[in-house]
Amino acid sequence: MRLKTYLKSSLSLLLLTSMVFLTACDEGQVRQLGGKVGARGQDVGNAAAAVIKDLASLEQVDYEQRLRVAILSRPAGALQTLPTIQRNQLDRDQMNNRIKLYKQLAKAYAALQTLSQTAFADQYAEAANELNGSIQAIKQIPHPPPGIANLVMGLGGIAVEKKQARDIKKHSVTMARLVRAYKGLWAADRPVWDRHLQRISEAYITNLNRIPPDRFDENQLRQVVSLPYAKPYLVSIYKAQEAARVNTLIAETQDDLDAVDAAFAQLEKAHKELTEQEPSYTDVIASLDRIAVLLQGLT
């Protein structure tokens, strides 16, 4: 008797819960958008972490370049003592903390993607079929306990879909708030990254451009500079070649930083649109697709 009461009350509770979630909205669309926001949010977090890793790895390039021009700038008479230079470092703890932080953001979005893309309603349907099978078996028994057959009628996967959609929306609001903060941190750090990159470039190129031609071996230069210019011009061509190489390296990193800037802005825009009373799903998808284009090659 106690068991029957338990069964009846449990099923009643599930029925009641399902009624609460039955509000008019398109769960399929919410799930689809949640999955897409989750995927693109992961891309943004991972890209931000990757760019910071790249910035940290430039330290070694900078060190080698500055050491080279430090030797070349010395008068020949002072070469018995090799110059010692220090590494120009961005705080390692700060860099590592940021990498961890942006990776954690990616993890949160990965969870949102799982929440959105898992077909919980299908899992539910499978379990409900199992339950219905058991109920049907009881109904075959002469004089089944009253009420049991009716209780299963109101249950359905739709209740699960409603809860899933509601949870996606709820967590999307939290993620929208977090993304605003992440974008703020990224923007606050950006001038530091820019100054660091500019310094790496200047510390090498400005110095190299001032090294007198007699400190270069023209025969060796001929092997490094493939262009068909006469000997007196080789030094200048070599310097220009080196400037172009370093500028390309710096410009690529700056492009990546710009891409993450823009991707954060698009992610924030997508979240903002989703929290509107009547969101334009077309706009949300356009923002998310833009992120994919921006971060091509970075993720």
Place this chain on the structure above:
Amino acid sequence: MSDPKKAATLDEITAALQAYETNRVELLERAFEEGGTAAVTALEDEYQALQSAFYDLLNRDLITNSAKYSGLMNETIAATKAIQKSIDSLEKISSVLSAMAKTVSLVGRVLVLFGI
């Protein structure tokens, strides 16, 4: 750079570094003529000190920014856990139904056996 004074200082240090780098070869030659290798090393040490000051200021900015967003990691971890909780809870609905199916099946067998 949120602090304009700090930004101005960084601009000044950058200008000083550029001025040294533009004239480095000549300055080192003059130092060598006047004071030998020791004078060259002393001048280069000043240049390194200026670079270190530049990076100290940049790193201070990173620390300031971190402090401003100090709660971000914990908030993100909390958000991740909350989403995971939703996933667990949705999975639980199916597993509860499954468990109920097993219970109902058991009840059926009890009914058949004892004819309650």
